[in-house]
Amino acid sequence: MRPFTHVNARTVRQATAALAKYYGQARLNAGGTDLFGVLKDEFLPLYPEAIVNIKTVRGLDYIREDKSLLRIGALARLVDLAQSTLLRQRYGALAEAAHAVASPQIRNVATLGGNLCQDVRCCYYRYPRHIGGPINCARKGNGPCLAVKGDNRNHAILGGRRCFAVCPSDTAVALTLYDAQLLVVSPTGERLISVRDFYTPLGHGLSADEMVKEIQVPRLPDTLQQTFLKFTLRKPIDFAIVSVAALITRSNDLCTEARIAMGAVAPGVLRAVAAEEFLRGRPLNPETAAEAGKLAMEGAKPLSRNAYKIQIAHTLVARAVLGQSSTALSSLPSVGSDVYDPTELSTFHRCNSASVEGYATVVD
Ligand SMILES: Cc1cc2nc3c(=O)[nH]c(=O)nc-3n(C[C@H](O)[C@H](O)[C@H](O)COP(=O)(O)OP(=O)(O)OC[C@H]3O[C@@H](n4cnc5c(N)ncnc54)[C@H](O)[C@@H]3O)c2cc1C
Numbered sequence: 001m002r003p004f005t006h007v008n009a010r011t012v013r014q015a016t017a018a019l020a021k022y023y024g025q026a027r028l029n030a031g032g033t034d035l036f037g038v039l040k041d042e043f044l045p046l047y048p049e050a051i052v053n054i055k056t057v058r059g060l061d062y063i064r065e066d067k068s069l070l071r072i073g074a075l076a077r078l079v080d081l082a083q084s085t086l087l088r089q090r091y092g093a094l095a096e097a098a099h100a101v102a103s104p105q106i107r108n109v110a111t112l113g114g115n116l117c118q119d120v121r122c123c124y125y126r127y128p129r130h131i132g133g134p135i136n137c138a139r140k141g142n143g144p145c146l147a148v149k150g151d152n153r154n155h156a157i158l159g160g161r162r163c164f165a166v167c168p169s170d171t172a173v174a175l176t177l178y179d180a181q182l183l184v185v186s187p188t189g190e191r192l193i194s195v196r197d198f199y200t201p202l203g204h205g206l207s208a209d210e211m212v213k214e215i216q217v218p219r220l221p222d223t224l225q226q227t228f229l230k231f232t233l234r235k236p237i238d239f240a241i242v243s244v245a246a247l248i249t250r251s252n253d254l255c256t257e258a259r260i261a262m263g264a265v266a267p268g269v270l271r272a273v274a275a276e277e278f279l280r281g282r283p284l285n286p287e288t289a290a291e292a293g294k295l296a297m298e299g300a301k302p303l304s305r306n307a308y309k310i311q312i313a314h315t316l317v318a319r320a321v322l323g324q325s326s327t328a329l330s331s332l333p334s335v336g337s338d339v340y341d342p343t344e345l346s347t348f349h350r351c352n353s354a355s356v357e358g359y360a361t362v363v364d
Pocket residue numbers: 027028029030031032033034035036037074100101102103106109110111112113114115116117118119168169170171206210211212213237238239240
């Protein structure tokens with residue numbers, strides 16, 4: 001690590017003032033679980049002059065619901081989201097997404113704001129200085145995307161342009177499902193950004209003097225089926241190969257409302273709009289769920305080594321639509337290929353509104 005100025009911010013105003021003072025040369029430190037990896041590996045073109053500690057800002061770790069919104073302070077820790085009774089009862093997909101992140105040690109310090117704003121995990125982008133990096137690429141504003149002709153197994157199959165790194169945040173998937181918004185603050189005021197629009201192919205939507213203060217979720221009714229599923233290669237501590245969250249309302253076995261969000265397939269989190277429209281008014285069974293899975297992947301343009309993600313996404317969407325509880329799940333297509341055989345390698349994190357007891361290994 002290199003020397004930097006350390007600023008302890010006591011208020012959001014002090015934090016954004018420090019960001020404005022060092023415009024573009026400062027980074028916020030919330031839990032530090034991503035930031036200090038970035039600083040130690042020295043892979044960014046510019047090393048920050050200042051680190052603005054926001055752990056010293058009091059009262060920004062709340063999780064509460066009012067008449068119209070669930071409000072979560074940016075400094076709420078992932079462990080608090082995963083264990084919140086309110087979230088487990090009414091926002092189960094978010095509780096489970098938080099629980100699916102990394103390991104207990106990381107969830108104990110990592111914050112929701114930091115999880116949403118963490119940097120991408122592309123192996124070229126993060127190549128450390130001490131073993132020959134940094135490597136320049138399109139995302140760093142200097143050169144082509146090396147993943148296009150290189151190792152792109154973990155990269156985007158939808159929506160990539162110039163950069164194909166996927167959004168690594170699990171909580172963003174659940175928040176996109178809920179049509180959540182981020183309350184963003186700068187020294188000159190506040191604004192709301194939809195989580196759905198927050199991620200761009202080359203970064204996220206914050207200016208250099210802005211920070212996320214609060215995450216706002218429109219209040220949900222009690223009776224929705226919510227599901228969050230995450231396919232990973234390693235059982236503990238791994239980023240999603242594909243993740244899917246679904247929110248389904250049924251009446252007499254017909255789907256009256258469907259929302260489906262997909263993570264790790266694109267630079268941002270995508271809503272499967274065609275699949276959502278297809279499901280409305282239809283019965284929920286393995287055939288309609290499988291069709292929704294196919295529609296969710298319509299327009300996918302895999303790179304040379306990541307077409308395997310399409311089948312995984314098909315099946316995860318279908319399973320999420322059925323709430324992962326139906327006995328008919330066995331008739332859905334498998335996610336297997338020679339390399340990515342789910343019976344050997346994968347873990348599914350799952351939840352539905354009735355049960356958010358942590359993650360379940362489907363086949364061990
Ligand atoms: C081994 C390992 C495994 C992991 N696995 C997963 C996983 O499976 N799923 C997953 O989602 N993540 C995973 N992560 C990433 C992890 O979740 C993030 O490191 C963590 O959530 C970041 O939160 P933090 O509070 O520590 O953020 P920090 O490290 O403090 O900050 C991260 C970035 O966000 C910025 N930032 C922080 N707070 C704000 C704010 N309020 N407003 C604006 N910008 C802000 C910081 O400046 C920094 O650039 C993993 C990380 C590790 C190290």
